[in-house]
Amino acid sequence: AQKITQTQPGMFVQEKEAVTLDCTYDTSDPSYGLFWYKQPSSGEMIFLIYQGSYDQQNATEGRYSLNFQKARKSANLVISASQLGDSAMYFCAMREDTGGFKTIFGAGTRLFVKA
Amino acid sequence: ETGVTQTPRHLVMGMTNKKSLKCEQHLGHNAMYWYKQSAKKPLELMFVYNFKEQTENNSVPSRFSPECPNSSHLFLHLHTLQPEDSALYLCASSQEYTGSYNEQFFGPGTRLTVL
Numbered sequence: 214a215q216k217i218t219q220t221q222p223g224m225f226v227q228e229k230e231a232v233t234l235d236c237t238y239d240t241s242d243p244s245y246g247l248f249w250y251k252q253p254s255s256g257e258m259i260f261l262i263y264q265g266s267y268d269q270q271n272a273t274e275g276r277y278s279l280n281f282q283k284a285r286k287s288a289n290l291v292i293s294a295s296q297l298g299d300s301a302m303y304f305c306a307m308r309e310d311t312g313g314f315k316t317i318f319g320a321g322t323r324l325f326v327k328a
Numbered sequence: 329e330t331g332v333t334q335t336p337r338h339l340v341m342g343m344t345n346k347k348s349l350k351c352e353q354h355l356g357h358n359a360m361y362w363y364k365q366s367a368k369k370p371l372e373l374m375f376v377y378n379f380k381e382q383t384e385n386n387s388v389p390s391r392f393s394p395e396c397p398n399s400s401h402l403f404l405h406l407h408t409l410q411p412e413d414s415a416l417y418l419c420a421s422s423q424e425y426t427g428s429y430n431e432q433f434f435g436p437g438t439r440l441t442v443l
Binding site for chain 1: 436
């Protein structure tokens with residue numbers, strides 16, 4: 214069954230430093246997609262980055278990169294050079310090719326960036 | 329208007345009231361979603377519509393009734409709700425095609441309080 218686990222309820226990082234947010238997943242489907250979303254206090258979920266299960270290289274989008282370790286079923290988000298505006302909730306999510314339109318989300322990690 | 333809009337942003341209703349949440353997407357997408365986000369719980373998928381056809385109903389109580397008159401508009405009709413239905417209701421849209429990649433674009437949400 215699909216499952217997403219985010220074990221860090223809250224994280225602190227100093228401004229301009231890098232931070233890694235953990236995500237592990239469970240699926241029996243060989244084809245799936247992994248996503249990270251950011252949710253500021255305003256409530257709107259913002260798509261950050263995507264990794265396909267067959268992608269050979271780790272995805273990168275600006276300051277965001279996804280550390281994809283398929284054998285360990287982990288998809289950690291790395292934010293480089295943290296900014297105060299990065300303070301938000303971060304959600305890892307997964308969709309299986311055979312799962313229809315269902316995307317499941319982890320419980321989230323709240324990131325606090327300190328000045 | 330751009331992206332995904334939701335109205336109202338905030339709603340307070342009694343358990344005997346009938347109200348509706350509205351979502352509109354201006355992205356030309358073919359799929360629309362309703363999610364419920366409760367405190368300390370992962371985001372829960374409620375309904376999915378693809379080309380106006382409902383493709384997912386995630387065991388949602390009948391007091392929530394979705395309506396999708398066209399691919400740009402999605403409603404969630406509410407009646408005889410319970411206090412535990414108080415949550416942030418998020419609408420999202422995506423462009424569906426073969427393969428797992430389906431970045432979802434979210435609206436700002438409706439914060440619902442049931443008294």
